[in-house]
Amino acid sequence: MNDETTVDEFAEIYENIHKLDADEQGDVLDTMRALARDDLDGSTVINDAIRLAKTRRVAAKHGIKIGKRFNGTFGESGFMLIDAMNNTVLSGAEPVAYSLSLDELEVEVQAYAALLDLANGETIVATARTASEAPLIR
Amino acid sequence: MENTSISTAKQAASRLESLVSKLDDVGFEAIFAFTFALLQGKSEEQAIAACNKILIADGKAPLPPLHPAKKEIVS
Numbered sequence: 001m002n003d004e005t006t007v008d009e010f011a012e013i014y015e016n017i018h019k020l021d022a023d024e025q026g027d028v029l030d031t032m033r034a035l036a037r038d039d040l041d042g043s044t045v046i047n048d049a050i051r052l053a054k055t056r057r058v059a060a061k062h063g064i065k066i067g068k069r070f071n072g073t074f075g076e077s078g079f080m081l082i083d084a085m086n087n088t089v090l091s092g093a094e095p096v097a098y099s100l101s102l103d104e105l106e107v108e109v110q111a112y113a114a115l116l117d118l119a120n121g122e123t124i125v126a127t128a129r130t131a132s133e134a135p136l137i138r
Numbered sequence: 139m140e141n142t143s144i145s146t147a148k149q150a151a152s153r154l155e156s157l158v159s160k161l162d163d164v165g166f167e168a169i170f171a172f173t174f175a176l177l178q179g180k181s182e183e184q185a186i187a188a189c190n191k192i193l194i195a196d197g198k199a200p201l202p203p204l205h206p207a208k209k210e211i212v213s
Contacts (some may be wrong), residue, residue, distance in 0.1 A: 006143040006144055007145075007178075010143070010170075010173070010174055013170065014170055014174045016170075017167055023165075025166045028166040028170060029165075029166040029169065031185060032147075032161060032169045032170070032173065033151070033161055035150075036151035036154070036155040042144035042148040043144055045148075097193070110199055116178070
């Protein structure tokens with residue numbers, strides 16, 4: 001990531017700031033909060049924020065919402081996967097709420113996305129309409 | 139090693155946090171306006187003006203004016 005790229009990325013966020021949903025707005029605020037901390041590396045904060053934004057986009061395409069409990073930095077935060085249609089937790093509720101790390105979140109979202117993509121193409125799983133139903137036919 | 143723009147954003151966030159009691163009170167849009175102005179190479183006064191524009195539009199209190207001695211801390 002070079003200097004120009006980062007400025008361009010900030011510019012893109014700024015241009016689209018009115019289009020951000022509440023979760024994304026929260027992420028921007030949390031990013032700035034993390035950047036304000038002296039003990040954190042700015043590149044790590046920005047990279048984690050970009051990873052979360054990309055994961056949110058993939059999740060949203062599949063009707064999955066990401067719940068976040070911000071613990072000062074994205075790397076230390078906890079996440080949950082929520083089925084937006086049924087408002088039920090798909091992952092990250094055990095052993096305690098928001099127990100997925102950012103790494104685990106990416107893996108879980110990719111797994112659910114793959115499962116849902118597969119379910120959409122298969123007759124045998126045609127009744128699986130949401131991610132919460134998908135594990136039952138795995 | 140952080141690149142310059144990330145370092146500037148980090149300084150901007152710290153600077154803004156020192157101007158307000160809580161970043162949450164200012165809101166994400168105003169915070170971003172402040173940071174982005176500095177990233178574009180504008181002065182801190184201009185960044186505060188950009189931030190205040192949004193704060194006033196939202197019906198919030200503007201940021202306090204810069205103390206002369208504290209001007210241009212973030213360049």
